[in-house]
Amino acid sequence: MPMQSVLDETATFMEHLGLTEEPFGVHFADTTPEKSFGPKKGVPISRELEDKGDLNMQEVMKSFSCVMGNVWLARKKKAAAFISAEHYGCPGGVYYCSMLTPHLRFIERYVSTGFEGTPVEGERYMPNPDAMRDFMLEVNPRKAPAKYCIFKPLSHFTEEEQPEFVIFFARPEVVSGLFTQATFATGDMQCVVSPFGAGCTNMIGWPLYYKERGEEKAVLGGFDPSARKFMKTDELTFTTPLSLYEKMLGALPESMFTRDTAWKSVRKKVDRSAKAWGEE
Incomplete structure (x- = not known):
């Protein structure tokens, strides 16, 4: 999928989820961005x-x-x-x-x-x-293909520099939408995993592990006590390989987000949470 299409459909997905912070992408490169x-x-x-x-x-x-x-x-x-x-x-x-x-x-x-x-x-x-x-x-992560491992907002990527993984930072109501959409897009009841690890292990180490084994898995993380000080209250991470994320985006038109489903009630809770934390 062209990167611009990913960005356009991500904006739609974020609206469905009620999420205001765009996801990050991660990739490997031999230079770092200026900022x-x-x-x-x-x-x-x-x-x-x-x-x-x-x-x-x-x-x-x-x-x-x-x-x-x-x-x-x-x-x-x-x-x-x-x-x-x-x-x-x-x-x-x-x-x-x-x-x-x-x-x-x-x-x-x-x-x-x-x-x-x-x-x-x-x-x-x-x-x-x-x-x-x-x-x-x-x-046992693979050998890095370049000098730096870089995390940056998804909108900072171009067609020539696509992310290997996409990382969401979200509270449980939004995570429930991400979790369900991953399952809907794949039909795999075990497509979301949450193994033990440091905050960064679940953002990149485990996603690399599954990708290297040819397993398309999303990894739920943020449970490392040492990493909690660098996350919002109640926030978790949800990382997917780009291939799975594209499937999640492609399945949006037929998903629960476009139907009269329980998600409408969850979406109201997302809005209440944002209001409670001053993130409207």
Whole structure:
């Protein structure tokens, strides 16, 4: 589908959903947009350096910058966010965004039970380092096809630079519309998945995982406690590969949005929510 058609039909879809914030697209490129938010350049990191004991994590964490935090700034400024192997910000996010492989062992303990005898207690999101290691090896993002992973508003894409994935930021009423439309467009009762992961894992890591396996899945995310500070209250993420999103748009004329269905009642709740949060 031509990108202009995607944008035109997205405007119609957003009206049906009652959503005022346009979705973001994500792609890989060798340059970043002029106005973009991303981490500062950090000290070199790799598993090899880590295994040799030559990686000072205190130095690494001095340049910490969350993928979700940079996307949050980009959303507010209607600009772009990026991450790269050199401008990594987060030792976990750089792996999930396919900028670094293999992952750093540090993450296995940081997300689970921490480091005994140190102030780093761990996030306690996984029960132990082994479970976290299994998760990292399962996600296992492909090698990035370009220098930067870039997130930017869908309207910033052109015919020559289409997004690989489309990301919505929305509250549950709107998500119910996205969820149902994905199912209606595919007939697949399991076309929406929500595996464990960091905020950026569910925005890009898991979507890459399913795409590489030839599975057309939308990924529901935003459940990572560490990422919640970079999201609106009650907000979630909903990421689809462009191919699935085009099917969702193509199915709009025959969908519940154009019929006298329960969606009309949901749409009223969407409007009430926007009013309550001052987002009319």
